[in-house]
Amino acid sequence: MEKIGLFYSFASKKTAKIAGVVHNAFSGNDVQLINVDEVKKEKFLEFDNLIVGVPTWFDGELPNYWDELLPALEEIDFSNKRIAVFGLGDQKGYSENFCDAIGIMATFFEEKGALIVGKFPLEGYNFEGSKAVRNGQFVGLPLDQENQARLTNGRIEHWVEYLKKEFI
Ligand SMILES: Cc1cc2nc3c(=O)[nH]c(=O)nc-3n(C[C@H](O)[C@H](O)[C@H](O)COP(=O)(O)O)c2cc1C
Structure with missing residues (x-):
């Protein structure tokens, strides 16, 4: 497998903790952790396999640091890249927007030519609505540290x- 770039905000507390678990789950494989608070857009070109970690904020929106970075990524051609998205959310507190950011990110990268990998089944989650759902499954991995923290490691x-x- 080619090396993997794992992009997330190091300052985003719960997401950063989860990124460490994802990193460890790949054990022997080469996963580089990249802080999106400081990253230059060229960094995304270094990888054919990318993982993006994003919590949902503001009732179904991206957190500010991703929202500010995406315009710079508009110019990048992501075709031939495989991108997997994991997201953090709260299915009880924000049941109508559960992990919407996963869907927003997947759509963004897909429109730039990427192949989205790492779809995940809906079983075991309980929510009203989510932009992360497409064709009866999640387009990435939703994790809920508020309500289902004990399921997180197994899901990862x-x-x-x-x-x-x-991944290739
Ligand atoms: C103000 C606020 C808005 C939130 N909005 C959503 C939301 O729309 N959908 C959702 O699934 N979770 C939502 N959450 C829950 C967070 O995504 C969740 O707590 C996550 O674990 C935060 O991760 P972070 O510490 O890495 O930012 C919200 C949390 C807060 C405090």
Whole structure:
């Protein structure tokens, strides 16, 4: 497998903790952790396999640091790149917008030519609505530290097993 770039905000507390778990789940494989608070857009070109970590904020929106970075990424051609998205959200507190940011990010990168990998089944989640759902499944991995923290490690293990097959 080619090296993997894992992009997230190091200052985003829960997301940063989860990124560490995802990193460890790849064990022997080469995963580079990249802070989106400081990253230059060229960094995204260094990888054919990318993982993006994003919590949902503001009732179904991206956090500011991703919202500010995306315009710079508009110019990048992501075709031939495989991108997996994990997201943090709260299915009880924000049931109508559960992990919307996963869907927003997946759509953005897909429109830039990327192949989105790491889809995940809906079973075990309970929510009203989510932009992360497409064709009866999530387009990435939703994690809920508020309500289902004890399921997180198992979900990450399963997801990483899918990714090991889907990354190039
Ligand atoms: C003001 C606020 C708005 C939020 N909006 C949403 C939301 O729309 N959808 C959702 O699934 N979670 C929402 N959440 C929950 C966060 O995504 C969740 O707490 C996440 O774990 C935060 O991760 P972070 O610490 O890495 O930012 C919101 C939380 C706060 C405090």
